[in-house]
Amino acid sequence: MNLWLPKSAAGKRWLGLAPSYFIIGIFMLVPMVIMGVFSFLEPNPYGGVKPVGSLAAYVKLFFEYDLEDNLVFNPGYINIIFRSFQLSFGATLLCLVFGFPVAYYITLQPENRRNFYIYLITIPFWTNLLIRTFAWIIILGRGGVIETPLLAAGIIEDSLRMMYTDGAIAIGLTYSYLPLMVLPIYASLEKLDFRLLEAASDLYASRLEVMTKVVIPLCKPGIIAGCILVFIPCLGAFIAPNLLGGGKNLMLGSLVQFQFASARNWPFGAALSMLLLSAVVIMLIFYARAASKRASMEGSD
Amino acid sequence: MIAAIDIRGVTKVYNPASNQPVKALDNVSLTINDNEFFTLLGPSGCGKTTLLRLIAGFEQVSGGAIMLFDEEIVNLEPNQRPINTVFQHYALFPHMTVADNVAFGLERLRKPRSEIDATVERVLTLVKMKELGDRRPNQLSGGQQQRVALARALAPSPKVLLLDEPLSALDLKLRQAMREELKQLQKETGITFVFVTHDQEEALAMSDRIAVMSNGEVQQIGGPTDIYEHPVNRFVADFIGDTNFLDGEIVSFDDDLVTCRIGVQSMFEAENSGGHSIGDKVTLFLRPEKITLSPPDQASNVKTRPGKVANIVYLGNQTAYTLDMGDGIELTAQARPREDGKLPFAMGDSLAVGFSARALRVLAQ
Ligand SMILES: Nc1ncnc2c1ncn2[C@@H]1O[C@H](COP(=O)(O)OP(=O)(O)O)[C@@H](O)[C@H]1O
Numbered sequence: 272m273n274l275w276l277p278k279s280a281a282g283k284r285w286l287g288l289a290p291s292y293f294i295i296g297i298f299m300l301v302p303m304v305i306m307g308v309f310s311f312l313e314p315n316p317y318g319g320v321k322p323v324g325s326l327a328a329y330v331k332l333f334f335e336y337d338l339e340d341n342l343v344f345n346p347g348y349i350n351i352i353f354r355s356f357q358l359s360f361g362a363t364l365l366c367l368v369f370g371f372p373v374a375y376y377i378t379l380q381p382e383n384r385r386n387f388y389i390y391l392i393t394i395p396f397w398t399n400l401l402i403r404t405f406a407w408i409i410i411l412g413r414g415g416v417i418e419t420p421l422l423a424a425g426i427i428e429d430s431l432r433m434m435y436t437d438g439a440i441a442i443g444l445t446y447s448y449l450p451l452m453v454l455p456i457y458a459s460l461e462k463l464d465f466r467l468l469e470a471a472s473d474l475y476a477s478r479l480e481v482m483t484k485v486v487i488p489l490c491k492p493g494i495i496a497g498c499i500l501v502f503i504p505c506l507g508a509f510i511a512p513n514l515l516g517g518g519k520n521l522m523l524g525s526l527v528q529f530q531f532a533s534a535r536n537w538p539f540g541a542a543l544s545m546l547l548l549s550a551v552v553i554m555l556i557f558y559a560r561a562a563s564k565r566a567s568m569e570g571s572d
Numbered sequence: 573m574i575a576a577i578d579i580r581g582v583t584k585v586y587n588p589a590s591n592q593p594v595k596a597l598d599n600v601s602l603t604i605n606d607n608e609f610f611t612l613l614g615p616s617g618c619g620k621t622t623l624l625r626l627i628a629g630f631e632q633v634s635g636g637a638i639m640l641f642d643e644e645i646v647n648l649e650p651n652q653r654p655i656n657t658v659f660q661h662y663a664l665f666p667h668m669t670v671a672d673n674v675a676f677g678l679e680r681l682r683k684p685r686s687e688i689d690a691t692v693e694r695v696l697t698l699v700k701m702k703e704l705g706d707r708r709p710n711q712l713s714g715g716q717q718q719r720v721a722l723a724r725a726l727a728p729s730p731k732v733l734l735l736d737e738p739l740s741a742l743d744l745k746l747r748q749a750m751r752e753e754l755k756q757l758q759k760e761t762g763i764t765f766v767f768v769t770h771d772q773e774e775a776l777a778m779s780d781r782i783a784v785m786s787n788g789e790v791q792q793i794g795g796p797t798d799i800y801e802h803p804v805n806r807f808v809a810d811f812i813g814d815t816n817f818l819d820g821e822i823v824s825f826d827d828d829l830v831t832c833r834i835g836v837q838s839m840f841e842a843e844n845s846g847g848h849s850i851g852d853k854v855t856l857f858l859r860p861e862k863i864t865l866s867p868p869d870q871a872s873n874v875k876t877r878p879g880k881v882a883n884i885v886y887l888g889n890q891t892a893y894t895l896d897m898g899d900g901i902e903l904t905a906q907a908r909p910r911e912d913g914k915l916p917f918a919m920g921d922s923l924a925v926g927f928s929a930r931a932l933r934v935l936a937q
């Protein structure tokens with residue numbers, strides 16, 4: 272008999288789950304706690320933190336010191352945060368617009384071909400995101416793949432100046448995270464009973480109404496999951512903003528990265544991260560609320 | 573009279589371009605009258621669902637025409653055809669309440685809200701589901717889902733209602749109750765029903781007319797008694813009910829009766845359906861319930877033959893007896909149990925087996 276094994280069912284369950292608790296603890300909670308603690312410390316000018324408590328990092332989010340050392344409101348960082356949300360929202364929308372038809376198309380394919388298409392969707396993940404984003408510089412940039420033929424054909428006379436714009440960032444983000452939109456939508460579409468589409472058209476629904484009244488409502492969980500999976504990493508992204516936005520159109524992610532790598536203000540970077548984290552958590556709570564309300568409304572399947 | 577649906581030489585081939593084309597329907601022609609309960613009956617895979625899907629518009633015909641009240645419909649989309657379907661697996665919208673499901677068709681037809689609400693209530697009352705309008709489909713039993721599917725298809729008042737084996741997923745008692753209700757519903761609404769089933773009993777009990785199908789072809793169209801009593805071929809006779817088949821050769825005939833030799837020397841008389849000549853190879857068929865069994869000493873005035881009980885299958889309200897008639901001939905007959913519940917005959921009993929010549933019919937080979 273193993274006397275040290277827990278006897279109660281609850282104890283046994285805890286033991287079974289222990290490895291996952293351990294992994295979540297090591298790889299998620301501990302780093303988060305460290306970040307939280309760092310955000311309340313003073314920066315060390317040579318990198319890292321000084322073990323001195325301070326709220327300076329959070330103050331810096333909203334205020335700055337003017338020439339006379341007065342604390343005045345500084346909308347600079349708030350604007351960057353606001354812009355980040357805007358751009359992430361735009362990129363998420365673009366991902367949805369392009370991703371949904373792709374997922375739908377794959378679902379309509381014969382079963383053996385579907386897996387092949389899904390495999391194709393995941394191929395970009397095999398190459399480093401940095402390299403793939405560089406490719407966009409070649410596509411969008413001055414004298415790039417898009418401009419050169421248009422210039423040669425005389426359709427445009429000057430550079431389109433597509434690089435280093437919000438548009439370029441949005442394209443880069445959309446490109447980076449499109450698979451994260453396609454996969455969950457595909458997963459929910461795959462479970463869709465296609466006989467329901469026939470039933471709808473039998474009941475006088477046009478093609479558009481079949482989509483809006485049956486397909487989209489039924490794969491809403493997949494759409495929402497896809498939006499969350501795209502929106503959250505967009506908020507924290509720094510490769511696309513840095514490379515395609517030229518670093519002058521900062522986003523939250525690049526700002527954080529900048530604080531740690533260049534500005535040597537770890538507490539401020541940590542405070543920004545905590546802000547990002549709380550925004551994400553609040554959004555997820557809303558989503559969970561809505562999902563559980565819907566689940567209780569529809570009953571358990 | 574204009575036919576509700578006129579199927580004219582319809583052929584359907586699935587995957588025509590592939591190396592394995594499937595001919596699901598072969599030159600099918602049939603006419604379904606207005607206000608009729610019409611049944612497509614046949615074994616699984618004979619093309620019933622295919623025909624229904626062609627009428628609904630989910631599949632395209634490979635050849636032929638389909639007329640709905642004299643109007644060609646093969647080029648219309650499903651949502652342009654005033655035809656509704658009750659699907660085999662109901663296909664209720666899981667994200668909508670029962671009432672929303674029923675209202676779906678009316679909303680797509682842009683009916684005014686007041687009319688939609690009134691119709692939904694009326695139709696749900698018709699199928700006895702008025703109290704459950706706020707439920708979701710997954711909160712309903714199979715029988716209730718069946719009713720909602722029916723209400724949803726009836727609500728837009730289609731010109732024709734298609735039902736694809738709607739009762740097959742229900743248990744026996746419910747199935748029998750629903751037979752009555754469906755028949756009643758068809759009479760009340762006056763809508764033409766095209767009902768698909770592989771259950772011959774269901775078809776006989778409900779239909780005004782039946783089309784018996786096999787291998788993508790229509791074998792026979794007729795009323796229930798036509799089909800049961802006067803099947804045109806061996807397939808129909810065999811598929812509808814239990815039957816004794818006797819293969820033999822005509823040796824003589826007069827105006828009323830033909831005489832056939834079955835086995836080596838047994839002579840059987842059967843109704844003369846005309847067009848036979850001496851020496852024809854024919855099949856006679858005889859329904860088990862037309863055979864009377866009695867102990868040899870109690871034989872009544874009907875002409876009887878001796879037979880011996882070779883096998884017994886107890887069925888509750890009936891018992892099926894396989895009788896050895898000698899000369900290599902076996903017949904199956906039925907007998908009711910006695911009042912005390914005991915079986916009337918035992919294994920090996922010698923019996924007087926009686927049937928009239930009018931009960932025996934000649935089938936085309
Ligand atoms: N979508 C399809 N593709 C290929 N063959 C099909 C398809 N649907 C039905 N069939 C074939 O057509 C024949 C008739 O099928 P069906 O109409 O479903 O028969 P039933 O409803 O009488 O059981 C069957 O042999 C079936 O395998």
Ligand SMILES: [Mg+2]
Pocket residue numbers: 620621622
């Ligand atoms: Mg079928």
